[in-house]
Amino acid sequence: MTTRRAAIGFVAPALLAMAVVAAYPIVAAVWLSLHREILVFRDHRFVGFANWSFLLRDGRFWAALGHTTYFVLVAVAVELVLGLAFAMLLHGRARGRGMLRAAVLVPWAVPTVVSAKLWAWLYDPNHGLITHLLGVREVNLLGTPVIALHAAIVVDVWKTTPFVALVLLAGLQSIPEDVYRAARVDGAAPFQTFRAITLPLLLPTVAVAATFRALDAVRVFDAIFVLTDGGPANTTETLSIYAYKTMLRLGDFGYGATLSVATFLVALVIAGLGISAQRRASR
Amino acid sequence: MARLGRRAALGLGAALALSACRGRRRLREERSLVLLHQPLWGDVAPFGALLDEFRRAHPDVRLVARAVPSASDVLHQYLLTTLEGGGEVDVFVADAIWVPEFARTGWIADVSAEFPERELRRDFVGAAADTVLFDGRTWALPWWTDVGVLYTRTDVTDPPHTFDGLVAAARRSRVGGYVFQGRQYEGLVCNAYEVIWGFGGATMDGARIVVDTKEAREALSFLASLVRDGVSPRAVTSAGEEECRRTFESGRAALMRNWPYAWAELQRTPLRGRVAMTAVPSRDGSAGHGCLGGWQLAMSARVPAWKRPFATALMRHLSSHAAQETLARVYGRPPSRRALYENPALPTLALLAPIIEHARPRPVSPWYPRVSDVLQGELSAIVSGIRAPHEALSRAQRQIDRLAGESA
Structure with missing residues (x-):
């Protein structure tokens, strides 16, 4: 009984902190999403689920959800593949490994707004290096629907692959060396070793990296805000950009909160999927 | 006990000092x-x-x-x-x-x-x-x-006064065509209204903001055709004022729509003395209405x-x-x-x-920021060729009317 009480005492500060910084804002956002709160209209009143029923009929929301989902799927998949390749490279015993590990982290260390501005210049149709290298002067990457979203994915991949590589590297290093030694004794080819040992043993770490990245990508904002601001024709508008515009540019806090809560629910689903994937992978 | 007392005194002193500071600051700010x-x-x-x-x-x-x-x-x-x-x-x-x-x-x-x-x-x-x-x-x-104005490289062409003249001048030009602000943002709305007014289109019908009109459909078909037919480079669909100014300054465009600030900037470049600033064009050649x-x-x-x-x-x-x-x-x-x-x-x-004197304001309405948000998306769809003007405009009008209905 005493230990139990002591345990509660020790946990209480953490619980309190969680309640203040996590639970309260979520509850407040949900409560706000049940209101019509538009500054210009001087309108503050309870409207029940009106915002939510509008959300279900709002084509712009579904389009934003589509863009976000596509962004998450493609960006995370590419990041995992590239990240694994980098992790293998860093795990090997090449010379100058320390330098390489530091160098790989550079994109991760640069603030997204700065790197996105950098990429905007690279994509510039007149002076951009990328358009120059592609040899296509009359293609405007950020101004063409479909292509613009992929251009944003490239920026995200460039920036966060180092993070994935680092997480996977930690996973690689936790695989015991004697398993590999046994494989060598049995005369396994390098690719066989990778298929039969590295990949299965790394799977739990892959699941962790994928979950972290997906949760981060679902609320992608800064890169797109700098590159296209949701344009052309809202084809790069993600949930966060739509929520931001609704709330802070238009002053519609009720519907903006609804969009934020919807984004939160999407993240919750991803977290659930991630945790169950992790459980299955480690079994 | 003595230690506790001292600590309490210290705390009290600090609180007093803080509140005194705050009091002084408030006084100063008043x-x-x-x-x-x-x-x-x-x-x-x-x-x-x-x-x-x-x-x-x-x-x-x-x-x-x-x-x-x-x-x-x-x-x-x-x-x-x-x-x-x-x-x-x-x-x-x-x-x-x-x-x-x-x-x-x-x-x-x-x-x-x-x-x-x-x-x-x-x-x-x-x-x-x-x-x-x-x-x-x-x-x-x-x-x-x-006010929105038109810049022309006078060593390439005379300043055009009509939309047809603008297209002809851009096609004849050996230094590139016409650049305007086509990125999805407020500047695109200004550009679009100037063309709509140039085609004789109206902005308001009483208190209702109108965008789906015959003139607007013609005007925006024209704006879309500039990009589609290569009169304007594809780069305009993501260009703001500064992108246009840089393109124009580096000699890649003969014509540019921009604001008067660019005039002062252009005087510091080799283009000084070879640029004219005139009213934006119109369909019939009368002085166009720049966006205010x-x-x-x-x-x-x-x-x-x-x-x-x-x-x-x-x-x-x-x-x-x-x-x-x-x-x-x-x-x-x-x-x-x-x-x-x-x-x-x-x-x-x-x-x-x-x-x-000829400048015109964008719709004067408390809901303008919300209307503009709708317009920016639909106009961007027109300029980048995703939707036909009549379709985009009817979508915009529906959304704007819904906003107005909400406000009633």
Whole structure:
């Protein structure tokens, strides 16, 4: 009984902190999403689920959800593949490994707004290096629907692959060396070793990296805000950009909160999927 | 016990010191007057001198000038949170399109008593006066004004006056075609309205904002065809003012739609003397209607009575004839006062005077920011060729009517 009480005492500060910084804002956002709160209209009143029923009929929301989902799927998949390749490279015993590990982290260390501005210049149709290298002067990457979203994915991949590589590297290093030694004794080819040992043993770490990245990508904002601001024709508008515009540019806090809560629910689903994937992978 | 006592005394002392500090700060702030303004590019001294003049004339109040972001939508967001949250601001700059919104929201003070409509109509250019008048009251004082203009490389072609002339000149040009602002943002709405007005289209039908009209469909088909047919480079679909200016300055375009600030910039490049600034074109060749921009000085509705005379004096001082002359001469900001356009010492203004007389405002409505958000998406769809103009415009009209219905 005493230990139990002591345990509660020790946990209480953490619980309190969680309640203040996590639970309260979520509850407040949900409560706000049940209101019509538009500054210009001087309108503050309870409207029940009106915002939510509008959300279900709002084509712009579904389009934003589509863009976000596509962004998450493609960006995370590419990041995992590239990240694994980098992790293998860093795990090997090449010379100058320390330098390489530091160098790989550079994109991760640069603030997204700065790197996105950098990429905007690279994509510039007149002076951009990328358009120059592609040899296509009359293609405007950020101004063409479909292509613009992929251009944003490239920026995200460039920036966060180092993070994935680092997480996977930690996973690689936790695989015991004697398993590999046994494989060598049995005369396994390098690719066989990778298929039969590295990949299965790394799977739990892959699941962790994928979950972290997906949760981060679902609320992608800064890169797109700098590159296209949701344009052309809202084809790069993600949930966060739509929520931001609704709330802070238009002053519609009720519907903006609804969009934020919807984004939160999407993240919750991803977290659930991630945790169950992790459980299955480690079994 | 003694230790505890000392600690308590220390704590009490600290709290007292803190509250004393806070008290002093509050007292100081009560005697201060906070001005929010954008940084004016170039030499900071002349603007500083303007503020110092006010300080000398009003020693009873401490003028605090704070720089805020110059991008219109970023500033709008900043003001939204500052004004709603009761932040510290007395006089601030407001974009031409915000006055009705801020008036309705109750964020800005009615200054009809200090600046009656009759006086505004007499002293300021018509379009600038229209900007600050809403519901028959005065809500701000015009500061400097802005209008969309056409720049032409005169060593390549004569300035066109019609849309057909513009297309022909761009096709004949050996240095590239026509650049305009086609990125999904407020600037695209300005560009689109200029073409719609050039085709004779209307903006309002009574209190209803109309965009799905025959003229608008024709106008935007024309705008889309510029990009589709290569009269304008594909780059315009993501270009803002600065992208256009850089393209034009580097000799890759013969024609450019932009604001007057680019004129001052162009005088510092090798293109000096080879560029003309004229009114935007129209279908029939009559002087086109440039989109009206510009900034106003507004007073926060929270300004207490004792401070109001100081705030009014500051607005009057910054928008005075002498101050506007400094802004025009040093910073290239077109004045809003009529008299300055007759000043022979400022030759650029003689070019701008007729253009500003023809300028038209975007729809005057408290819901304009919401309407613009709808328009930006649909206009971007037209320019980048995703949707046909008639489809995009009918979508826009439906959304705008829904917004208006909500407001009723």
